[in-house]
Amino acid sequence: xxxxxxxxxxxxxxxxxxxxxxxxxxxxxxxxxxxxxxxxxxxxxxxxxxxxxxxxxxxxxxxxxxxxxxxxxxxxxxxxxxxxxxxxxxxxxxxxxxxxxxxxxxxxxxxxxxxxxxxxxxxxxxxxxxxxxxxxxxxxxxxxxxxxxxxxxxxxxxxxxxxxxxxxxxxxxxxxxxxxxxxxxxxxxxxxxxxxxxxxxxxxxxxxxxxxxxxxxxxxxxxxxxxxxxxxxxxxxxxxxxxxxxxxxxxxxxxxxxxxxxxxxxxxxxxxxxxxxxxxxxxxxxxxxxxxxxxxxxxxxxxxxxxxxxxxxxxxxxxxxxxxxxxxxxxxxxxxx
Numbered sequence: 001x002x003x004x005x006x007x008x009x010x011x012x013x014x015x016x017x018x019x020x021x022x023x024x025x026x027x028x029x030x031x032x033x034x035x036x037x038x039x040x041x042x043x044x045x046x047x048x049x050x051x052x053x054x055x056x057x058x059x060x061x062x063x064x065x066x067x068x069x070x071x072x073x074x075x076x077x078x079x080x081x082x083x084x085x086x087x088x089x090x091x092x093x094x095x096x097x098x099x100x101x102x103x104x105x106x107x108x109x110x111x112x113x114x115x116x117x118x119x120x121x122x123x124x125x126x127x128x129x130x131x132x133x134x135x136x137x138x139x140x141x142x143x144x145x146x147x148x149x150x151x152x153x154x155x156x157x158x159x160x161x162x163x164x165x166x167x168x169x170x171x172x173x174x175x176x177x178x179x180x181x182x183x184x185x186x187x188x189x190x191x192x193x194x195x196x197x198x199x200x201x202x203x204x205x206x207x208x209x210x211x212x213x214x215x216x217x218x219x220x221x222x223x224x225x226x227x228x229x230x231x232x233x234x235x236x237x238x239x240x241x242x243x244x245x246x247x248x249x250x251x252x253x254x255x256x257x258x259x260x261x262x263x264x265x266x267x268x269x270x271x272x273x274x275x276x277x278x279x280x281x282x283x284x285x286x287x288x289x290x291x292x293x294x295x296x297x298x299x300x301x302x303x304x305x306x307x308x309x310x311x312x313x314x315x316x317x318x319x320x321x322x323x324x325x326x327x328x329x330x331x332x333x334x335x336x337x
Contacts, residue, residue, distance in 0.1 A: 004310070006254070006255045006257050006311070007255070009257055009310035009311045010255060010256045010257060010287070010310075012306070012310050013256075013287050013303075013306060013307055013310050013312070014287050014288060016303060016306045017284055017287055017288045017291075017299065017303055018288060020299040020302055020303060021288075021291060021295055021299060024295065024298055024299060031295070034088065034089060034292060035089050035090050037292070037294070038080060038083065038088070038089040038090075038100070038292070039089075039096075039100070041076065041080060041294075042077070042080055042100055042103060042104070045073050045074075045076045045077055045080075045107070046077075046103060046107065048069075048073050049070060049073045049074065049107060049228075052066055052069045052070050052073065052228070053066070053070070053228040053229075056224075056227060056228060057224065063227045066227055066228060066232075067227060067231050067232050067235065068232075068235075070228055070229065070232035071232035071233070071235040071236045071239075071274045072273065072274060073107075073232075074107050074108050074232055074233055074236045075236050075239075075240070075273075075274050075275050075276045076276060077103075077104040077107040077108055078104070078108060078236070078240065078275070078276065079276050079293035080100065080104050080293075081101070081104040081105070081108070081114050081117070082121075082285075082293060083292050083293055084097065084100055084101050084104065084114060085114060085117060085118045085121050085122070086289055086290055088290065088291075088292055101114040101115065102114075105186055106186065108233055108236070108237070109186045109187055109189070109190040109229065109230075109233065110156060110187055110190050110191070110230075110233045110234070110237055111156070111183070111187060111237070112179065112182035112183050112187065113182050113183070113186070113187075116179075116182035117135070117182075120134050120135040121135055123135070124136060125286070125289060128248065128253065128259040128260075128286070129248065129249045129250060129251065129252075129253025129258060129259050129326065130250075130251075130253065131170045131171065131250075132171055132172060133248075133250075134167070134171055134174065134179075136244065136245065136248050136250070137163070137167070137171070137250075138152075138156065138159065138160065138163075138179070139152065139153065139156070139159075139240075139241040139244060139245050140152040140153045140159070140241055140242075140245035141244070141245040141248050141250050141324055142250030142251070142323050142324050143245075143323060144322075144323035148162065149245070152241070153238055153241040153242050153245065154234065154238045154241075156237065156241075157183075157187075157191050160176070160179060160180065164176045190229075190230060190233075193222050193225055193226070193230060194226075194230055194234075196222065197219075197222050197223070197226055200219065235274055236274050236275065239270075239271040239272075239273070239274035239275045240271075240274070240275035240278060242268075242271050243263060243268060243271050243272065243275050243278050243279040244275075244278060244279075244282065245324070246263065246268075246279075246317065246319075246320060246324075247260050247261055247262070247263050247279055247282065247283070248260050248324065249261070249319060249324050249325065249326040250323060250324035250325060250326075251323070251324070251325040251326065252325050252326035252327070253326050256286055256287060257310075257311045257312060258326045259286050260282065260283045260286055260312075261283070261312065261313035261314060261315065261316040261319070262279065262280060262283045262304065262307065262312060262313070262314045262315070263279030263280065263314075263315060263317075264279070264280055264304075264314060264315060265315045265317065276293070276297075277297060277300075280300055280304075281293070281296040281297055281300050282296075283307065283312060284296045284299070284300060284303055284307075
């Protein structure tokens, strides 16, 4: 364990991340074509999603395979949105930049719009680990009850409704309708279809009835969207919410070293698959925010040992028992901070 101060450890990690990125870019100059790479990833992801949906529509692939493939594809669009929030792509060309923002929102319709998320995400970097971190609290961070945590992780709208009273008391400037309206109209339509289909089949189970022709057509369309977009995004967002709410600390946080731990546990592998290895790489982002997601993936293997050497924790899943509270005394005594 390093004997340096927290500030010195943070500087060493940041320096190592930037140096590894520079080395990587020097070896592979194509990585400097950042805008083009992002656009290719976006278009390939979008075409892949349409392709998978077409294969399902033509009965070439079964629904379960369509759901799994679509969930993986949309996880890539989340990483693009994350980078767009930090203006990594086309920052000087607003039309293209906003087109990309809209596209990744359409691919992930169960989220608030990316322009609003930019505000709460940049705020997240400033207040990570505190009660003011709305972005992480919306996905379950800091919740001790396993049942409540599971509800918030799997259903963002239900989680917002459940936690509104607490957020009103604890988060400065929180407004329910500000968050709710940030999902209009795309997330609003998403949840309307989701809850509508659930309600329909629940009523059919209790008291079967026959729909009129127009109703049957609407149901067929809703069922199709459930398979190609809605259920995949439930899987994607639930996986991401589980991983991110598990790796971010809540309470006892004083510096960057204490905001997150790295998750490499094999128990999280199924969830990492649908959030593009978020648990292994997101801590790098906290130290160097302005870095494309694929760079983090490429340098993570070399950076992890340096992070461990300088005080970043790995697989601190015990923190879940304490509502993600950071074990301040233990680390402080080890580091001499």
